Amino acid sequence: MSGLLEGKRVLVTGVLMESSIAFHTARLAQEQGxxxxxxxxxxxxxxxxxxxxxxxxxPVIELDVQNQQHLDSLADRVREHLGPDSTLDGIVHSIAFAPQDALGGGFLDTGWGSVATAVEVSAYSLKALAVACLPLVDEKRGAAIVGLDFDAQLAWPAYDWMGVAKAALESTSRYLARDLGGRNIRCNLVAAGPVRTTAAKSIPGFDLFREVWTTRAPIGWDLGDPEPSARGVVALLSDWFPKTTGEIVHVDGGVHAVGA
Structure with a gap:
């Protein structure tokens, strides 16, 4: 039996540690072909x-999403590994960053420079990455872009301007779904529950999320297990969601659906 992604080529951004959702997405994608x-x-x-x-x-390709030269040359550098006529079937956006003064409870005191960085790296980069990869997409085959999100419907403790950036990410994904649909490209997000990763450790007050998910997740949630979220990404990369775009799939144990 062939895997969900048999014969596909997928670019995964944001792999930093083995504990990251991006790493487990890459692993599962390989296991699925x-x-x-x-x-x-x-x-x-x-x-x-x-x-x-x-x-x-x-193979690993250097990509700073704030570096236009990196973005402009990305397609050529991908082809150096895949071949001159190669295409991509999937693109995973797992990129987010906010300066320390944009997190931790100082929402009213954060200056525009830090806010601008958070929005550019965490939200605008989804559009920048999509555009950089357009030369690699065969419109007949189609492609799927999947980004990693954290539910931006609510204001969370300590998350501050990263929460605003995630709201911008969600809106950006919807507009990409609108503008790329004609090219047979789907764009969706996985709103993942909190996972104890390197990035999470940099968020002041991260333990508050642990308390919320421990008490509110209807089907439970393991902060040490990134695989459920990675499975959601792989599913959206596959052909099993051929007409789903502009969607946010919550892989969070159900916390988004219940009150206190």
Missing amino acids: AEVLLTGYGRLSLVERIARRLPQPA
Whole structure:
């Protein structure tokens, strides 16, 4: 029996540690038959070391989403690994960052510079990545873009301007779904519950999320298990959602659906 992503080529951004949702997305994608490429930013040697822990070692391409040269050359650099006539079937956006003064409870005191960085890296980059990958998409085959989200319907403790950036990410995804649908490209998000990753540890007050999910998730939630969220991403990359776009799939144990 063939896998969900048999014969597909998928670009996964944001792999930093083995605990990340992006890493487990890449692993599951390979197990489901995909050829995977990774992007990394900053500590490339670390990303390359983590990439060797996948079932099949994956090449790593440097990508700083604030660097226009990196974006403009991305398609050519992908083809260096896949071949001159290669295409992508899936693109995973797992990129987010906010300066420390944009998190932790100082919402009213955060300056525009920090807010602008959070929005550019965490939301605008979805559009930037999509545009950079357009030359790699075969419109007959189609493609799926899937981004990782954290539910932005509510104001969360300590999340502050990252919460605003996630709301911008959700809106950006809907507009991409509108504008890319004619090219046979779907764009969806997975709103994941909190996972104890390197990125999560940088959020002041992260333990507050643990308390919320421990008490409110109807079917339970394990902060140490990134696989449920990764499975959601892989499912949306597959052909099992051929007419789903502009959607936010919650993989959070059901917390988004219940009150206190």
